[in-house]
Amino acid sequence: MVRHMFSHLLLLWSLSHDLHITGLTYHKPKEQSWNNQNLYSVPLDLDAKLGRLDLSNNFIRQLHTLALPYLEQLDLSSNQLDLISEGAFENLARLEELNLSRNALNNNLGSNSKALQSISRLRTLDISMNGLSDDAVERYLRNKSTLDELKMTGNALTRLSPNLFKESKGLRSITIDDNQISVIEQGTFEPLSRLEMLNLAGNNLAHICDFKLHQVKLLNLSRNSVEFFVTPEDDLLYRLEILDLSHNKLLYFPIVPKINNLKYLHLQNNMVGALNSEATMVSEANALYNEIIKERTVRKNNLHSNWRLMPLIYIDLSYNHFSSFPLETLSLLSSLETLNFSYNCLQNIIWNVRNDNESGSHRQLFFPSLKHLDMQSNGLVYISPFFLNALTRIETLNLQGNSVQPCASTEHLQSPQSTRSMNLNTSCVVFEQLKTLKHLNLKDNNIEMLHANTFQKTALVSLNLARNSHMVMQVDALEGVHKTLQSLIISEINMTSSDLSLPCMPVLTQLNISNNHLNAVPSSLSCSPLTEIDIRNNLFVSLNHSLILAMSAHLNQMYISGNYFNCCDSEWLTVVHELKIKLPDISDTVCFTRDRNIVMTGYLKNMSVYCLFPPKAQDTHFGQMVIIVLFVSVMLTVLIIFTRNMCCKDRSFIV
Known part of the structure; x- marks a missing residue:
């Protein structure tokens, strides 16, 4: 048994020894950091076996030949680099990641661009914050067929053309935020078949009227001046999963691709809803679509037909201009789980839905997947019972900063018929309809009365009633949820x-x-x-x-x-x-x-x-002493006065 184990150990040792001799063992790349060392030039005594070198946050202005054949990552960010000699990177055969951000590479374009052309295996390049123009960037990106990730934040780009990436068609991620881009020529990004992430935030883009990037998964267009986003209809699959159009000037919901994977849509800080009615907004969005694609007749509701197929689970509509809730548009999102509708202009959520053509009665729409609804700071007073009935799976409801008054408990709201017969002009809200509700925030609503059994039939786990400074809380107000509240x-x-x-x-x-x-x-x-x-x-x-x-x-x-x-x-x-x-x-x-x-x-x-001393005994003793002193003082005073009077009377009798 022992001999058998020994033979196995000997075999393992011999295999490891052979691997070491033949050079097949893995050696972790050596790292060295000269970060923030007040350097004015690259140190001369660098280890030739370095795999990673950090020279960031120094005062290096010129870069000459680096003899580091094993170097894979080089960080020269936040220096004063404005001159790179043509042969500076010739000996860096393994270099894959290069960070040149926060320098002055807008100078000496000829020498600097030739130096970068000599890097044959570069996968990640960061040339952010260098004051680079369109032409300068184009020169820096020559001979970059292996490039996978490119960052160009905070430069001076104004126009993107197909020439920019013609030698970098393998790009997977592009970040060009905080530039001055106002024009993107057709064919700039379409040939980049591997492109998944495109960040164009903080530019001067005004219209996206021909979106055709089927390959992109994440598109960030926030902090531009975008007024509308339109995708021409086709039968191709768009891989888009995250679309950020926040902090723009949108008047309409975006017309998204017909077949898409969109799950997260950011529309906060726009002007959506400024056209008052949902019907007006939808009709104008469709008219705009037909104008852009040059359709003379309106065939269908393109906005709604595309939204109906969208697998969206999250949408942020906060800080817009809604004065009415877009019931029909949002109810099309059958997979929607989270809706942020805070900081709009709603005062009432009225069930303003087209009647059923046959019966003429109210149609009951539903939000079948909605779990989290944020309605903070809208000025809400009234919420229709029909809307609450539509929230069949709601778990979290944030109503902070409104004027919602909870209704007293009612037993006659269990059937649709009884719901229709109730007084719809009442200004209170019936929470007991929300049977799946777990988290409710009613902070700062000027609530006057919290009636008995207000939240019965809900499944409340957390309840926030803060800053309702005049609220009267009846004895049994929490009855019905006292066993579930955590x-x-x-x-x-x-x-x-x-x-x-x-x-x-x-x-x-x-x-x-x-x-x-x-x-x-x-x-x-x-x-x-x-x-x-x-x-x-x-x-x-x-x-x-x-x-x-x-x-x-x-x-x-x-x-x-x-x-x-x-x-x-x-x-x-x-x-x-x-x-x-x-x-x-x-x-x-x-x-x-x-x-x-x-x-x-x-x-x-x-x-x-x-x-x-014990506080009670001390306080009592002190109080008793004060009383006794006062009593004795009064008695002595009375006695003295009485004695004087008696003396005076005696003297008068003697006289």
Whole structure:
């Protein structure tokens, strides 16, 4: 057995020895960094076996011949490089990554461009922030057939033509953001069959009216001046998955390829919705399409027909100009999971949907996959029950910064017939329709009344009611969700302890009751597995140490600053320290004694110095002494006056 194992070990050793002798072992490339060393030239004593060399953030102005035959990566970024000798890279046979960003390569174009032409295996090139013009870039990209990734951020390009990449047709990723490009000639990117990522953000592009890049997966056109995006219809598959048109001047939804893989669409910070009605916007978008492709008659709704086939899962429409919700357009997105509609101009979501032709009744559209809806800061007052019925899988709803008033619980909304019969002019919102809802944010909505059973029939896990400063919370307001709530925020509501009534919540782990007028923690929390509680900026003088003990099995963090704790009533604090509950803001917490205020951390270092007697006995003793002194003083004064009067009377009788 031992001999057998020994023979195997001997065989393994001989194989490894042979591999080493024949040079087949893998040696990790040597690395050397001269980053930020105040160098004015390349060091002369570089190891010839270097695989990676970092010379960034220096003052190198000229680059001469480098004798580094094994070098694969060279970083010369953030220097003052303006002259590269023609033979500088001739001996760098293995160089694949070259970073020349943040230099002055707009100078000495002849010598510099010839130097780069000598690199035969270059795969990644970064020439960003060099002040390069169209002609200069074209010269730098000659003889770059192996180039895979190109970065040209922050140069002075104004026009892109087919000549630019004619010798770099293997490019997979191109970044030309923050230039001055206003024109892209046809045929510039189409021949680049491997191109997957194209970043043209921060340029001067105004129209995309003939999008034909079938191969591109990620297209970034943000921070331009794009007014419309149109794709002529064909039957070819477009691989586009991410389209960023944010921070432009779009008036319409983009007309995307008919057959596409688009999953993420960024349209935030545009002017979509400025045309008021959805019907007007759709008809004008289709008219524009027909004008661009020179169709004399409108055959169909191109916008909707293409959107119907789009497998979109995320769309951002925040910071646009919508005053009505585009129900019909967005309901076409059957795969949509996340919709950001925050910071628009909605006041009401009205079910403004064309009636069914046959019955004449309201058509019920659906958002069958929508899970996350953000409607923050729209000024919303009313949301149609038909819209809420359409959210069949909604889990997260953000209504922060609106004027939504939750309706009282109703039992007659379970059927479509009863929904139609309810008063649609009511200004409150019925949340119990949202049976799949888990996360609801109602912060800063000026809510006046939170009725009993407001959220029953939902599956709420987290609820934010903060900054509703005049809200009255009825005793059973959380009834129906008290068994599912894990996070509850009721800060900045001006509540007193008598106003706050919380039920037993058996799964609640996080509670924020900060910025109120509370002086006691609700005893009902003893049955909650709280891990974190925030009681900052209230009127607490002390805490119930028995309650803290009851919660100690799970509690690991408390925020307590902004209260006015009595230093000498600190039994709760002793309990907190013994249980090793974290107090992250203890250094910002102040407590008071009879004669001074003390930062809590200072008090904890020597508690006995500040509190020699139990607070209650001390306070009682002091009060009793004051009363006794006052009483004795009054009695003495009365006695003296009485005695003087008696003396005066006696003297008068003698006279």
